[in-house]
Amino acid sequence: MQILVNEKLLEFPNHYSLFQVRDTVAPNADLIICNGTTCACNQTLDGTERIVLIQRGIQPNVDELEALLLARHTPEVHQPLKNATVGIAGAGGLGSAIAIALMRCGVGHLIIADYDVVEPSNLNRQHYFLDQIGQPKVTALRETLRRINPFNSLQCENVTLDCDNIPPLFSEVDVMVEAFDCPEAKAMISQCWLRTFPHKPLVAASGMAGYGSSNSITTRRALGNLYICGDGTTAVQPGSGLMAPRVGIAAHHQANTVIRLLLGIDPIEEN
Amino acid sequence: MEITVNNQQRTVDTSTTLSALIDEMGLDDKRIAIEYNRDILSREQFSTITLQAGDTIEIVNFVGGG
Numbered sequence: 001m002q003i004l005v006n007e008k009l010l011e012f013p014n015h016y017s018l019f020q021v022r023d024t025v026a027p028n029a030d031l032i033i034c035n036g037t038t039c040a041c042n043q044t045l046d047g048t049e050r051i052v053l054i055q056r057g058i059q060p061n062v063d064e065l066e067a068l069l070l071a072r073h074t075p076e077v078h079q080p081l082k083n084a085t086v087g088i089a090g091a092g093g094l095g096s097a098i099a100i101a102l103m104r105c106g107v108g109h110l111i112i113a114d115y116d117v118v119e120p121s122n123l124n125r126q127h128y129f130l131d132q133i134g135q136p137k138v139t140a141l142r143e144t145l146r147r148i149n150p151f152n153s154l155q156c157e158n159v160t161l162d163c164d165n166i167p168p169l170f171s172e173v174d175v176m177v178e179a180f181d182c183p184e185a186k187a188m189i190s191q192c193w194l195r196t197f198p199h200k201p202l203v204a205a206s207g208m209a210g211y212g213s214s215n216s217i218t219t220r221r222a223l224g225n226l227y228i229c230g231d232g233t234t235a236v237q238p239g240s241g242l243m244a245p246r247v248g249i250a251a252h253h254q255a256n257t258v259i260r261l262l263l264g265i266d267p268i269e270e271n
Numbered sequence: 272m273e274i275t276v277n278n279q280q281r282t283v284d285t286s287t288t289l290s291a292l293i294d295e296m297g298l299d300d301k302r303i304a305i306e307y308n309r310d311i312l313s314r315e316q317f318s319t320i321t322l323q324a325g326d327t328i329e330i331v332n333f334v335g336g337g
Contacts, residue, residue: 094337179337183302186333187314190304194311209336223306223329235334242336 001047007067018043022053029053033071062151069106077263078106082152084262085109087170088177089161089189091137092116093242094205095179096127096144097251098258103145105259109153110145111170114138115160125244161185163192171197175261177254178204183235194224203257207231208250210240217246219253221268229253272324289320289328296330304331 001016002009005025012021019042022029031054032039052071054060060068070078084107088095091114099112114137118128122137132140138156145154157169166189170176176197178189186204193202207230208217216231230250236242257267274281276292283292289307293300305312306329307320 090337092337181335181337183299183333183335186337187302187304190331190333191311191313194304195313198311204333205337206331206333207336209334222331223304224311226304226331228331230334232332233334234336236336247337 001045003045003047004050006052007063007070012045014047016045018045018049018051021045021051026053026055028055030056033068036071036074065149065151073106080262080264081106081259082108084175085111085173086175086177086258086262087173088112088179089166089170090114090179090181090185091141092122092179092181093125093244093247094208094251094254095177096137096141097248098177098179098255099141099145100127100148101252101255102258103148103152103154105255106149106152107258107262109155109172111155111157111173112138112141113157113159113161113169114141115158125242125247161189163188166192167196173200175258176200176202177258178202179251179254181236190226194226198225201225201227201261203227203229203254203261205229205250205254207234208246209234209236209242211243211246214246214249217249217253219257219267227257227267229257272322274322274324274326274328276328277330283322285324287322288318289316289322290318292322292328293317293330298330298332302333304333305329 001014002011018034022032033052034049052067086102086107088099091112116137118132118135118137118140122128128140136158138158142156176193178186180186206228212234219227219229222228260267272285274283300317308327
């Protein structure tokens with residue numbers, strides 16, 4: 001019988017067991033994933049299994065990382081994400097968290113643009129580090145994203161975005177993400193994007209300052225192909241600054257909305 | 272005359288411009304996006320549109336933070 005092991009189709013005697021496959025292919029493997037589930041117990045195989053064998057503590061190569069993501073997410077989820085291109089406008093509290101979530105999910109192509117440099121005041125909520133202060137945010141974020149997955153396509157642009165450069169830079173994306181801080185920029189990209197690419201969704205955020213209830217942050221379809229994550233009202237003001245938890249909640253609402261759009265699932269309705 | 276703004280009926284004077292409606296609602300025209308009878312508008316269009324009875328308008332107001 002033939003079994004897919006670490007994404008390679010290999011021949012084994014009929015009724016071979018999971019542990020026999022491991023002992024044949026990778027005797028040092030101490031993590032066995034069979035059909036997306038970690039297996040500690042031996043089992044007889046029938047040839048329909050997809051097996052991933054991993055040795056803990058060893059950095060996976062491109063094929064092994066692919067196999068791990070595939071096993072975790074299932075092919076029906078992994079393949080569309082791997083083939084997808086997502087644009088992220090802004091690499092602050094929202095954009096850095098969204099980029100990391102999408103890279104961890106295995107989104108195949110990310111295009112990220114931001115004009116700013118990392119400052120000490122960013123560290124309360126943005127995914128940067130003390131030793132990155134002074135670097136352009138896209139340079140610092142690229143380094144972090146590469147540590148998560150060095151193999152996926154990643155385009156980082158150190159640029160101030162406006163309605164002239166947004167369409168050419170992001171024309172190939174399947175889904176666009178608004179991750180700006182300033183409300184004027186949020187309005188600018190919404191008008192620009194929805195008018196230029198009416199059929200490509202824009203996932204924006206509005207209202208995530210302070211430490212109000214987590215449950216006030218929602219995802220809604222606002223108009224056209226515009227989705228908005230946030231509570232819609234809580235602006236940055238004295239006494240209500242931006243903090244990691246709620247910015248992170250809004251960012252991950254956005255990231256999950258992107259995933260659902262890429263998988264062809266309505267972002268709002270329960271399925 | 273009657274128009275619909277964000278799914279709610281609203282009465283406005285005839286010959287009200289979209290810009291006047293934005294002011295009346297206390298909104299900043301630089302921080303909003305508008306869908307006017309299914310068309311997404313650019314900001315330059317806000318002052319050029321005179322509202323008509325039966326218009327359907329969706330307005331998104333963005334607040335700062337990210």
